[in-house]
Amino acid sequence: MEALNKHGIGTFDVVVVNLYPFYDKVTSTEGISFEDGIENIDIGGPAMIRAAAKNHKDVLIVVDSQDYPALLEFLKGNHNDQQFRIKLAWKAFQHVASYDSAVSEWLWKQTVGDKFPPSLTVPISLKSLLRYGENPHQKAAFFIDKSLSEVNAGGIATAIQHHGKEMSYNNYLDADAAWNCVSEFKNPTCVIVKHTNPCGVASRDDILEAYRLAVKADPVSAFGGIVAFNTEVDEALAKEIREFRSPTDGETRMFYEIVVAPSYTKKGLEVLCGKSKTLRILEAKMNEKGKLSLRQVGGGWLAQDSDDLVPEDIQFKVVSEKNPPESELRDAEFAWLCVKHVKSNAIVIAKNNCMLGMGSGQPNRLESLRIALRKAGDEVKGAALASDAFFPFAWKDAVEEACESGIGVITEPGGSIRDNDAIDCCNKYGVSLLFTNVRHFRH
Incomplete structure (x- = not known):
C-alpha cells in the first residue's frame, strides 16, 4: 500500500x-x-x-x-x-x-500421449440438484464435465430437455444406458432400457417397425422404460409412441419415462408433448468416443478405455464345422452389439435384427441363458445367441442347452480351457460357433 x-x-x-x-x-x-x-x-x-x-x-x-x-x-x-x-x-x-x-x-x-497421466483432474461443475439419489433417503446432484459442456459435446449430460418432469438420478443412468446402446447402430434402430439393461432392441429400414418390434421383445419390461432412437422422431413415429397399446393385453397404452433421439420434427415434438405432462423428451448428440471411463471404489478411482469396439474391429472366426449363412452372420453381429450393453453374466438371443430375449446380471451364465431362452420362446429356432464372455462348460451346461433349444449360431469370445468342448458340442448339434476374441464384461 x-x-x-x-x-x-x-x-x-x-x-x-x-x-x-x-x-x-x-x-x-x-x-x-x-x-x-x-x-x-x-x-x-x-x-x-x-x-x-x-x-x-x-x-x-x-x-x-x-x-x-x-x-x-x-x-x-x-x-x-x-x-x-x-x-x-x-x-x-x-x-x-x-x-x-x-x-x-x-x-x-x-x-506424451499416455492415456493415464501420473495425476488426473477432471473439471466438473454442478448442473443441478436432484430430488434424491437412487433411493429417496439419498441426497444427489448432477455434475457435468466442463470440458465437454462448454463445447456442447455429445451425450446425455449435454442433452436438451424439451418437455416433462425434471430428470432424476435414475433417469440419468437409464437415459445414458439407452443412448449408449442405440448409438452403436448404423441402421434405424430403437432401444428400450429398464434399469440400465436393454430389454428391447430392433433395427429396421422403417423406424416405426423397429419401435414395434423393440416393444414386442419384452412389453412387460418396456412399460415404464426409456425409449431411444438413433434417427429423427417425426410426426408418424410420435403418434405411434403416443397411441401404441401394450402387446400383452392390446388395450393399455404404453407408458415411458423418457424418449431420447438426435432430433425431432416440429410436429413430432408437438405430438409427443401431448402424450403426457411428465414424459421427459431429450434431444442428444452422439457420444464422443475415446474418453476415459471412470468409476469410484472405496478410497480411489478406476479408469479404463470406453468399450468402443464395433463389428468392423472384430473378426468373427468360424470354429465349427458348419458355416453360418449370411443371414445368421448378420444376426450374430447384431446380438454381439446388444450383449455389450447387458449386465454380466449376459446372454442375448436375436433374429432378423431384433432382440428376442436376454438374460442379465446372473452369477452364472447358465441361468442367464435360461432367462433369455424363456423370453425368446418359440422364435429361438435358427436365432443367433451372443455371450459377453466364454462358456466355462459346454456339455450338460449352457452350450448344450442352447443347441438343444434350436439356436442356429452362437457367438462368444472363446479363450476357455474347454473351448474344444464347446466346439464339439456345436458340431454334434449342427450349430455354427463363432469366436471373437473380445470379451464384453459389464459390472
Missing part, C-alpha cells in the same frame, strides 16, 4: 475477468495446431483472478457472467457481506483450477 500511495495508484474494488476460450479453441471441429493451442492459454487472466481472490476481503472477483446480477445488487446495497466475498473467491479459485486442468490434460495428450 505504501508503494501505491507513493506513486498515486488507486486500488480496485471489483475485478471481472473472462479467460481466453481455451476449451472452445482446442476442441473445435476445425482442429487447432499445437502452436495456436499454446497461444490460447491465458496467463495474465489467471494471475489477476488469483490475486483478486486472495484479497477478497477488499476486492470482489467475478469470473462467471451468471454472477453479474448478484454483484450489481451487492454494490447497490453497499453491503459488506464477507460470505458473499468468500463465495466469489472460492468460485474464482475453482474456475482457475478447472482451466489449468484442461490445459494440463491437453498438453499431456499432445506431448
Whole structure:
C-alpha cells in the first residue's frame, strides 16, 4: 500500500475477468495446431483472478457472467457481506483450477500421449440438484464435465430437455444406458432400457417397425422404460409412441419415462408433448468416443478405455464345422452389439435384427441363458445367441442347452480351457460357433 500511495495508484474494488476460450479453441471441429493451442492459454487472466481472490476481503472477483446480477445488487446495497466475498473467491479459485486442468490434460495428450497421466483432474461443475439419489433417503446432484459442456459435446449430460418432469438420478443412468446402446447402430434402430439393461432392441429400414418390434421383445419390461432412437422422431413415429397399446393385453397404452433421439420434427415434438405432462423428451448428440471411463471404489478411482469396439474391429472366426449363412452372420453381429450393453453374466438371443430375449446380471451364465431362452420362446429356432464372455462348460451346461433349444449360431469370445468342448458340442448339434476374441464384461 505504501508503494501505491507513493506513486498515486488507486486500488480496485471489483475485478471481472473472462479467460481466453481455451476449451472452445482446442476442441473445435476445425482442429487447432499445437502452436495456436499454446497461444490460447491465458496467463495474465489467471494471475489477476488469483490475486483478486486472495484479497477478497477488499476486492470482489467475478469470473462467471451468471454472477453479474448478484454483484450489481451487492454494490447497490453497499453491503459488506464477507460470505458473499468468500463465495466469489472460492468460485474464482475453482474456475482457475478447472482451466489449468484442461490445459494440463491437453498438453499431456499432445506431448506424451499416455492415456493415464501420473495425476488426473477432471473439471466438473454442478448442473443441478436432484430430488434424491437412487433411493429417496439419498441426497444427489448432477455434475457435468466442463470440458465437454462448454463445447456442447455429445451425450446425455449435454442433452436438451424439451418437455416433462425434471430428470432424476435414475433417469440419468437409464437415459445414458439407452443412448449408449442405440448409438452403436448404423441402421434405424430403437432401444428400450429398464434399469440400465436393454430389454428391447430392433433395427429396421422403417423406424416405426423397429419401435414395434423393440416393444414386442419384452412389453412387460418396456412399460415404464426409456425409449431411444438413433434417427429423427417425426410426426408418424410420435403418434405411434403416443397411441401404441401394450402387446400383452392390446388395450393399455404404453407408458415411458423418457424418449431420447438426435432430433425431432416440429410436429413430432408437438405430438409427443401431448402424450403426457411428465414424459421427459431429450434431444442428444452422439457420444464422443475415446474418453476415459471412470468409476469410484472405496478410497480411489478406476479408469479404463470406453468399450468402443464395433463389428468392423472384430473378426468373427468360424470354429465349427458348419458355416453360418449370411443371414445368421448378420444376426450374430447384431446380438454381439446388444450383449455389450447387458449386465454380466449376459446372454442375448436375436433374429432378423431384433432382440428376442436376454438374460442379465446372473452369477452364472447358465441361468442367464435360461432367462433369455424363456423370453425368446418359440422364435429361438435358427436365432443367433451372443455371450459377453466364454462358456466355462459346454456339455450338460449352457452350450448344450442352447443347441438343444434350436439356436442356429452362437457367438462368444472363446479363450476357455474347454473351448474344444464347446466346439464339439456345436458340431454334434449342427450349430455354427463363432469366436471373437473380445470379451464384453459389464459390472
